[in-house]
Amino acid sequence: MSNEPKTCLAFDFGAGSGRAVAVTSDGRSLAAAEVMRFPSAEYVSPEGLRWNAARLFDQLETGIRAALDQGYDLCSVGIDTWGLDFGYLTAEGQLLEDPWHYRDPRSARGFAASHIPTAALAQATQAQVLNVNTLFQLIADQNERPQIIARADRILMMADLLAHHLTGALGSDLTLARTTGLHSVHEGWSREILEKAKLPGDLFADLLTPATLRGSLRPEVRRRTGAKALPVIAVAGHDTASAVCGLPLQPGEAYLVAGSWNLLGFETLSIPAAALENGFGAEGGVEGRQLMTKSLEGTLLLRLLRDGLSRESGTGYGFEDLAALARQGAAARVDLARLELGSAEGFLHSLRAQMGSGFTPQAAAFAVYDGLCTAICAGIEVIEQLTGAPVSCLRVGGGGARDAHFCTLLADRVGRPVAAGPVEASAMGNGVLQLIALGVIPDLAAARRLIATSGLTQSYFPEHSRPHATGRMPCSR
Numbered sequence: 085m086s087n088e089p090k091t092c093l094a095f096d097f098g099a100g101s102g103r104a105v106a107v108t109s110d111g112r113s114l115a116a117a118e119v120m121r122f123p124s125a126e127y128v129s130p131e132g133l134r135w136n137a138a139r140l141f142d143q144l145e146t147g148i149r150a151a152l153d154q155g156y157d158l159c160s161v162g163i164d165t166w167g168l169d170f171g172y173l174t175a176e177g178q179l180l181e182d183p184w185h186y187r188d189p190r191s192a193r194g195f196a197a198s199h200i201p202t203a204a205l206a207q208a209t210q211a212q213v214l215n216v217n218t219l220f221q222l223i224a225d226q227n228e229r230p231q232i233i234a235r236a237d238r239i240l241m242m243a244d245l246l247a248h249h250l251t252g253a254l255g256s257d258l259t260l261a262r263t264t265g266l267h268s269v270h271e272g273w274s275r276e277i278l279e280k281a282k283l284p285g286d287l288f289a290d291l292l293t294p295a296t297l298r299g300s301l302r303p304e305v306r307r308r309t310g311a312k313a314l315p316v317i318a319v320a321g322h323d324t325a326s327a328v329c330g331l332p333l334q335p336g337e338a339y340l341v342a343g344s345w346n347l348l349g350f351e352t353l354s355i356p357a358a359a360l361e362n363g364f365g366a367e368g369g370v371e372g373r374q375l376m377t378k379s380l381e382g383t384l385l386l387r388l389l390r391d392g393l394s395r396e397s398g399t400g401y402g403f404e405d406l407a408a409l410a411r412q413g414a415a416a417r418v419d420l421a422r423l424e425l426g427s428a429e430g431f432l433h434s435l436r437a438q439m440g441s442g443f444t445p446q447a448a449a450f451a452v453y454d455g456l457c458t459a460i461c462a463g464i465e466v467i468e469q470l471t472g473a474p475v476s477c478l479r480v481g482g483g484g485a486r487d488a489h490f491c492t493l494l495a496d497r498v499g500r501p502v503a504a505g506p507v508e509a510s511a512m513g514n515g516v517l518q519l520i521a522l523g524v525i526p527d528l529a530a531a532r533r534l535i536a537t538s539g540l541t542q543s544y545f546p547e548h549s550r551p552h553a554t555g556r557m558p559c560s561r
Contacts, residue, residue, distance in 0.1 A: 087111065090159040090524050093119070093151050094514035095144060097165040097242070098323060100124055100344065102140075104147035105508060106156050107515025111524050114534040116512055119151045126185055133185035135242075137171060141249045148309040158311065161250065161301075162319035162518045164326040164510055165242040167263030168216050172236035173245075177252060180235060183242065186216040194224030200280045208277060209262075210269045210355050212365030212379065217265030223281055238289055243321035250316050251299030254289040257321030259368035261291060269355070269366060269374075292318040294325075294370045295521040319517040320370055327481045328375055329513030329528060330506055332536035336476040338467050340460065341509065342484020344384040348463040349377035356470040363463075364470065370517065371528055376470070380459045381420045383484055385452050388425065392432035393445055406449045407489035413450030416442055420455040453490065457497040464498055477501045481509025488544075495544040505541035512540070 089110040096103050102122035108115045125139040144163075151158055172180040184190060195215035202213045218241070225232055240248055241260040248254060261267040266281075266288070268274040273288050292298065298316045306313060320326040327341045333351060341347040351373045355366050359376055367375040386406055394401045418438045424430035436443045439451065464475050478498060484490055485504035495502040506512045516531035525531045535541075 090519065090522055091156050092160045092162060092317075092515045092518035092522070093148065093156070093158050094319075094511040094518070095147060095161065095163045095246070096323060096326065096508070096511040096514055097122075097140070097143075097163070097246070098343070098510070099126075099166040102143060103508065103511060104151065105511035105515065106151055106154075106158075107512065107519070109516075109519050109524050109534065112534075114516070114531075114538045116506070116508065116515065116538075116540070118508070119154060119156070120147055122147075129182070132190060133188040134182040135169065135185060137179055137182050137245070140246060144246055144250060145305060145309050148305075148311050148314075152310055158314055159522060160315045160317050160518045162317045162514045163243045163246045164319055164321050164323045164514045165246065165260075167241070167260055167322045167324070168214075168218055168221070170218055170221075170239045170241050171245040172232060173238045173240060173248070173254075174235065175237040177248065179245070180232060183245070184221060186221070190224040190228070191216045191221050194220035194222070194227070197227055198223050198281070200277065205265060205277065206360050206365075208268050208274055209265060210360065210366040211262055211265070211267075212360075212363075212377075213265060214379075218263065219265035219277065219281060222283055222287075226282060233284070233287075236287070239287055240289065241321065244289070247298050247316055247318070250301055250305055252302050253299035253316075255292040255298055255318065256289045257318055258291050258293060259320045259322035259325035259370075261288070262366070262368035263322055267368075294318055294320045295517045297521065317518045317521045319514045320368070322368065323510040324377065325368055325370070325375060326511075326513035326517070327509040329370060329517060329531070330509035330511070330515075330535065331479040331481045331513075332503075332532040332541065333479050334477070334532075336473060338464060338475045338478050340478055340480045340484070341482045342382060342480050342487075342490070343482040344382050344387075346380040346382035346456065346460065346484070347377050348380055348460055348467075349375050350467050350471065350475075352376055352471070359470055362466050362470065364466070376467075378463055378466075380463065381423075381456060383487075384425065385420065385423065385431070385456065388428045388431035389435070389448060389452055391428035393448075395428060396432065397445075403487060407453075407487060409446045409449035410453045410489060410493075413444070413446035413448075414442075416447040416451040416454070417458075418451045418455055420452075420459065453493060456490070457494050460494060461498050475500065477503055480504045481506060483507065485509075491542075491544045492547075496547045499546050501546070502544040503541055504544065506535065506538070507540075
């Protein structure tokens with residue numbers, strides 16, 4: 085373990101925004117500081133919803149320059165992004181077009197056109213089959229724009245594409261591969277699925293293990309940023325996997341990455357036989373771990389409620405205002421699955437349709453918070469059934485970790501402690517995997533011990549000690 089502090093620059097690009105965070109450690113302590121934030125790079129083209137690749141590349145270089153200008157002596161760079169989306173590269177390494185956004189309707193068209201049974205896909209990948217998976221985007225392109233696939237030498241997932249811009253090196257991050265619908269837990273890239281989808285067998289680059297070297301900054305990037313030949317480390321390229329690495333998770337605990345969608349799950353070395361039929365799919369972790377994860381509605385609902393109430397009343401509601409409304413609201417319940425998510429106006433209309441005369445801003449806020457917690461409680465019961473053991477604590481990372489009302493309510497509803505933080509769990513996980521690759525921290529267990537003492541977590545305890553739905557008592561304070 086090194087005694088010299090080293091600073092890594094973690095780029096964490098979510099589907100909504102991005103950030104560059106400097107993560108520093110000497111092996112005995114850990115600190116993180118935000119360098120800068122970036123706005124979303126999505127845009128509507130004449131063909132559909134896409135990502136502005138040039139803007140993303142510029143944000144990378146801007147972040148490196150900003151870190152150097154702020155006096156950081158950088159030792160490495162790492163990148164994590166959302167899953168599902170990708171870019172087409174020529175044999176010369178040129179990007180053929182701006183990547184498509186998974187929310188573009190083409191994904192659903194590909195899903196509808198697929199002749200591969202979803203049960204067979206689930207069995208091969210052991211992952212949730214979603215109509216936005218990379219596989220279905222590719223099927224749509226094969227049906228509608230076969231020339232683009234014919235011209236492509238490789239496709240790279242978003243973190244791989246950004247790393248290629250910095251280094252010129254090809255490589256497919258393992259955790260992002262798990263979001264494609266094309267990766268088998270037993271054989272890697274599935275030749276069988278590629279053949280059934282009539283896709284080229286060599287479309288994807290070789291898989292990369294997290295906490296290994298991708299390459300170094302290209303001379304042109306060094307010239308534009310003023311950086312030295314920094315190593316670019318393959319971290320857990322999927323932001324969910326990075327977030328789980330950034331939580332001080334212990335055996336017997338569950339995780340909740342609370343963002344636009346709530347991702348609930350647990351780490352395991354072996355996939356439970358009944359996981360898929362209970363809505364949990366295996367996503368890629370590090371050091372041989374599988375992340376058994378279920379997607380639930382998340383803070384997107386709170387954002388839509390906030391925006392809808394703000395526009396309707398002319399009052400600028402914030403998330404703190406929603407929490408205050410929820411504390412004042414009478415008990416009310418709605419079916420979150422029946423709410424319209426396309427716009428704030430549509431969301432509010434669908435909420436009113438369910439609540440009828442009982443709709444008030446207070447009751448609506450209560451109902452949304454209640455629905456989020458109800459889904460999480462049900463998921464935790466399933467985790468206990470799959471693992472055969474009680475969940476001792478729920479670790480929460482992401483933006484939801486900032487919401488004290490959510491965490492307090494969640495602790496009381498699930499009947500056990502909730503440990504919130506780090507909020508920027510993806511950036512933290514990204515950074516510690518770089519530090520592991522550099523030899524500053526020996527492994528993920530050691531990194532989590534450092535995160536636990538970093539002052540970036542806060543605990544919430546149940547208001548009432550009572551049995552929860554499984555009949556077990558919550559763990560003691």
